[in-house]
Structure formats: C-alpha cells, structure tokens
Amino acid sequence: MAQLRVRTEPLNRHLRAAPQLFERLRERIIALDLLPGMPLSRVELMDEFGTSVTPIRDALQRLADEGLVEIFPQHATVVSRIDLAHAAQTQFLRRSIELEVVTTLVRVADEETFGQLHTILTQHRAALNDLAAFKRLDMRFHQAMYEAAGVPDLWALVRSRSGHIDRLRALHLPIAGKAKAILRDHGRILEALEARNAAAAQRAVHEHLSGTLTQVAAIAKRHPDYVRES
Amino acid sequence: MAQLRVRTEPLNRHLRAAPQLFERLRERIIALDLLPGMPLSRVELMDEFGTSVTPIRDALQRLADEGLVEIFPQHATVVSRIDLAHAAQTQFLRRSIELEVVTTLVRVADEETFGQLHTILTQHRAALNDLAAFKRLDMRFHQAMYEAAGVPDLWALVRSRSGHIDRLRALHLPIAGKAKAILRDHGRILEALEARNAAAAQRAVHEHLSGTLTQVAAIAKRHPDYVRES
DNA sequence: GGCCGTGCACTAATGCATTAGCGTTCCAAA
DNA sequence: TTTGGAACGCTAATGCATTAGTGCACGGCC
Known part of the structure; x- marks a missing residue:
C-alpha cells in the first residue's frame, strides 16, 4: 500500500528518541492525521523513524498514559476513540x-x-x-x-x-x-x-x-x- | 554488605511485571523504606525481583513521571528528595x-x-x-x-x-x-x-x-x- | 621539592538494538 | 458449529553503544 505521507523529518540523533517520538505521534493524533481506531504498527513506525522497538514502545506507553492510544497486550495498539x-x-x-x-x-x-x-x-x-x-x-x-x-x-x-x-x-x-x-x-x-x-x-x-x-x-x-x- | 530486608515476596508471574514493580517500589518510597537520595540499582532490583531490566526500566520510568525518582541518563537513578x-x-x-x-x-x-x-x-x-x-x-x-x-x-x-x-x-x-x-x-x-x-x-x-x-x-x-x- | 591543575582512561549506569517467547485473534477445515 | 493451527504483535531477555563521573598520572608552577 502506498504511503500517502510525503516524508518524515528524521529524528535528532543527539536527543533521546522516545520523547521525540512521543511528541510527533501526539501531534499527529491530535491533528487527526492519525484517526481514532487506526492501528499503530510498530514495524511501520520502526521503518518510518529509523529506530528500534524500544523507544517506540516507550512513546506508545506514554501516549497510553494520556489516553491517546490503547494498548491491548499481546494483540495490538490502536489510536483511541475520543472519550x-x-x-x-x-x-x-x-x-x-x-x-x-x-x-x-x-x-x-x-x-x-x-x-x-x-x-x-x-x-x-x-x-x-x-x-x-x-x-x-x-x-x-x-x-x-x-x-x-x-x-x-x-x-x-x-x-x-x-x-x-x-x-x-x-x-x-x-x-x-x-x-x-x-x-x-x-x-x-x-x-x-x-x-x-x-x-x-x-x-x-x-x-x-x-x-x-x-x-x-x-x-x-x-x-x-x-x-x-x- | 548484608541486606537488611528479610525477604521479598516474589512477583505474580501471570501478571505484567512492570506494574507490579511500580506498585512495590512506590509503596516503599512513600513508606520511606527507600529514603530520598538513595540510588536504585537496576542490577540489584533484577536480583531481588528475579526479572530482567526491561520491566524494571518501565517501572522506574513511571516513578519518574510521578516525581518519585530522578533518572540521570548514563549516570544513576535515585529516589527523589521531597519537593x-x-x-x-x-x-x-x-x-x-x-x-x-x-x-x-x-x-x-x-x-x-x-x-x-x-x-x-x-x-x-x-x-x-x-x-x-x-x-x-x-x-x-x-x-x-x-x-x-x-x-x-x-x-x-x-x-x-x-x-x-x-x-x-x-x-x-x-x-x-x-x-x-x-x-x-x-x-x-x-x-x-x-x-x-x-x-x-x-x-x-x-x-x-x-x-x-x-x-x-x-x-x-x-x-x-x-x-x-x- | 611539594602542590595544584589539567587531561586521559576506566568504571558504571542508562538508552537503544536485537532476539526469544508467548498469548490473542482469526480463519479454515471437519 | 466447533476446533485446531498459523500469523500477528506485545512483553521480556540479552547484548551493545553511549556518556557522565571518578581517580590517577603527568606536567607546570610556586
């Protein structure tokens, strides 16, 4: 499937990756660029941002703390619906x-x-x-x-x-x-x-x-x- | 150095390890069993709870979010002083x-x-x-x-x-x-x-x-x- | 000759990468 | 309709890279 996104600004390699990922994803979710119900694939995010799963996991965990994503253990992570x-x-x-x-x-x-x-x-x-x-x-x-x-x-x-x-x-x-x-x-x-x-x-x-x-x-x-x- | 702690209740292996660690450490910090300024060593916690570093890292991260520990990257993690x-x-x-x-x-x-x-x-x-x-x-x-x-x-x-x-x-x-x-x-x-x-x-x-x-x-x-x- | 300051190397602890393990879901076949 | 298996993806384990702090040694200065 063709990615509609034009291009992704690479992360600043001198700063921690997880907080940057958190901010990027948070902005996209709030801007409804990532729609409620949309699954967030870790491998896609790995490809897109050029990191491994650990900082992505950290960022998703913090998004879950704020209620912006829902993590279903051993199953999936999706953008939460508006509560x-x-x-x-x-x-x-x-x-x-x-x-x-x-x-x-x-x-x-x-x-x-x-x-x-x-x-x-x-x-x-x-x-x-x-x-x-x-x-x-x-x-x-x-x-x-x-x-x-x-x-x-x-x-x-x-x-x-x-x-x-x-x-x-x-x-x-x-x-x-x-x-x-x-x-x-x-x-x-x-x-x-x-x-x-x-x-x-x-x-x-x-x-x-x-x-x-x-x-x-x-x-x-x-x-x-x-x-x-x- | 001899550990004064009598024994540590093992974690429930059927539940996620990180939340359990979070609760255990939070209780100890609030009870002043872990004193402000005391360093929290990941390897000691690994030994004590019998897990690897990942769930410990997750728990410490959440404690840092609540201000109960301070993480100094590449240096140390210590129990925060009362703010x-x-x-x-x-x-x-x-x-x-x-x-x-x-x-x-x-x-x-x-x-x-x-x-x-x-x-x-x-x-x-x-x-x-x-x-x-x-x-x-x-x-x-x-x-x-x-x-x-x-x-x-x-x-x-x-x-x-x-x-x-x-x-x-x-x-x-x-x-x-x-x-x-x-x-x-x-x-x-x-x-x-x-x-x-x-x-x-x-x-x-x-x-x-x-x-x-x-x-x-x-x-x-x-x-x-x-x-x-x- | 002794003392102070600078610099380098070593230690230790965290962040990240990689991999293994396991539970859930879904589909297909009986 | 029910059951078994395969795929998917999250948690956890392990290993490596990076970086802050520390101590010792060397050189210069008093």
Whole structure:
C-alpha cells in the first residue's frame, strides 16, 4: 500500500528518541492525521523513524498514559476513540483549577503580573487573523495566570490531559465570533482581577470555560466512529 | 554488605511485571523504606525481583513521571528528595477540585449518594483505633464524592500526584486529635451537602484541606537531607 | 621539592538494538 | 458449529553503544 505521507523529518540523533517520538505521534493524533481506531504498527513506525522497538514502545506507553492510544497486550495498539467522559472530566479539572487561580490572583497579583497579562492580551488582539499565533497567545494567557498563582505545573498537567478535548476541537465547525468571544472573556477576567473582585473573576472564568463542549452531541452524531461508545 | 530486608515476596508471574514493580517500589518510597537520595540499582532490583531490566526500566520510568525518582541518563537513578513546591501545587490541585466537587454535589447529589457517604462516615468513626482502616475510609469518603460528582478519574489523578505529600505525612509527628478533626470535617461537609448549602460546604472543604502542610517548615528543618533545596 | 591543575582512561549506569517467547485473534477445515 | 493451527504483535531477555563521573598520572608552577 502506498504511503500517502510525503516524508518524515528524521529524528535528532543527539536527543533521546522516545520523547521525540512521543511528541510527533501526539501531534499527529491530535491533528487527526492519525484517526481514532487506526492501528499503530510498530514495524511501520520502526521503518518510518529509523529506530528500534524500544523507544517506540516507550512513546506508545506514554501516549497510553494520556489516553491517546490503547494498548491491548499481546494483540495490538490502536489510536483511541475520543472519550467524552474523559474530556468532560478534564474540562471540570481545568475549570476547578482556574477558579482557584483567579481567586488566588485577586489576593496576590502585583503590577508586574497585570503588566504581563496586558501585554499578552494586546498581542492576542493583534493576532485575530493569524490562527496559529492566536491559539498560542490564548494558551499563554492562561499559562501566565497559572504561573503568577504559583502553580505552573498544573498548567502542564491540564495540557497533558487535553488530548481528547483537542481532538474534539479539531472536529468543531468554525464558530463565527469565537475568537472575539475569547478576547472579550480574557479582557473581563483581567478587569476583574485588577478590580480585586473575586466573584466577578470567577464568573468570567466560568463563562469562558463553559462553552467549549457544547457541540459535543452534534460532533458525536456526525462522527460516530471517532467517539467511544459507552 | 548484608541486606537488611528479610525477604521479598516474589512477583505474580501471570501478571505484567512492570506494574507490579511500580506498585512495590512506590509503596516503599512513600513508606520511606527507600529514603530520598538513595540510588536504585537496576542490577540489584533484577536480583531481588528475579526479572530482567526491561520491566524494571518501565517501572522506574513511571516513578519518574510521578516525581518519585530522578533518572540521570548514563549516570544513576535515585529516589527523589521531597519537593515542597510539587507538594504545595498538588494540595492546590486537590483543594480546587474538591471545592468544585462539593459545589456540584449540592446541585446533583441524591439520597443514594448521601446514604453512601453516611455509611462510610459511620464505618470511619468506628475505625478510630485502627490506623490502616481509618486511612482507607478517609480516602474512600473523598473518592465517593468524586464519583458522585461524575469525576472518578480526577481522584485517581490526585492520588497519582500525592507521592511527595504522602512522604511528608510519613514524617509528621502524630498530632493529637487529628483523627477526630478529620471525622468532624467530614461530618460538616456531608451536613452542608444535605442542607444544599454550597457556601458552607466550600468552607468545610477549605478548612479540611488547609491544615495538611502546616508542619512543613519544621519537617524541612528536622530532615534537611530528605527535602529538595530549591 | 611539594602542590595544584589539567587531561586521559576506566568504571558504571542508562538508552537503544536485537532476539526469544508467548498469548490473542482469526480463519479454515471437519 | 466447533476446533485446531498459523500469523500477528506485545512483553521480556540479552547484548551493545553511549556518556557522565571518578581517580590517577603527568606536567607546570610556586
């Protein structure tokens, strides 16, 4: 069978192979380049990346930890179907943390923090037409809040569990005005923080993080084979 | 050098070796049977458990993911020192989630949930003098709340990050009245839930989860070599 | 002549490659 | 329909390559 993939960038031989494989595969799965249900053949991956099975095994194990692949011992490894329960729990997790983050920031944030957030928000507004930059700055705004609240690791934790949600986003229809809504929400959060108004900040976070999973039912109906029946 | 360990229970040969090794080592590290800074030799572990290096490598990798060991490539693998920043962030994580859990339960909990929690609390009170059972029922109370709120995976997540906190607890001096305070807090939480009083439930959770890290400074001073300088 | 610094070689431990072993699945034949 | 066998692919074992750390020796300097 002819490989449709144009070519695979070779791995950096001076770095550990397993983490690089993990990142490459994770990106492909989240971009739906590797589709849910697709089997991952170790020998194919060996050929493609020019390594042996050990680093591939390590990478697949870590992907399994994040729920992006399922390993059936002595049988097969396949890209996992999108787990709506997992996505919902991750969303719950993120909301929980960010509510506490803004509550903390209302107490402890200083002018430097506010300056950072304003800088990011300004760049973010300017990137309205650059999708990649827009996403990056969206994440950086949240990351900056986690760091200022003293919990940078929890941002990494949320990111590491976001695989299923990211795949749902990749299936989203583009929503008119979504980007502007994000900018508006970030503005409201920052405004409430500067006003030292915890209740308003929590309301803004709650609103910001509640809309994400609304299209889930429609997506599940449109792509039943990508979603875990349960 | 003579091994002080009496004997090592052999692994179950019908199950995967790596997960069993992971659990065994995790328990020993958390019980401070393996002390922070102690090197973990793969050949010693091979001898002790009668496996080859592959499952040992897998187990150590997972322990490194949870922060319980540090792997220095081409050099050594050692039991990690207790990371106070990691512990604090995990406590933040747990508090965030449980505040949202009780907020959710105030809305959605039914009589069956309340019945479960009452049953656990009753058993918990009866186990005041059985330390192991007391700890188990403490955890089960929280676990039951997570499950009733629809986020069972988040309980597992919190547990998987609790290694550093658990080791701090193992260094705690026994605090007089600690057990009764736990029972009192659980009672208050359940009471607030049944009254459908979100604010009271949040206050009770906050109080319940804030006392844990108070002795940290004293512990760090008493065991400077067990704690990560940072 | 003694001491300090540099460099090389040896040791040890991890990452990776290779191979053996074994369980599961699927298909075909009775 | 049931059973047996073959293929597939994951786990585990073994061996090799790579690299960080250590100690000793040599040379230069005080």
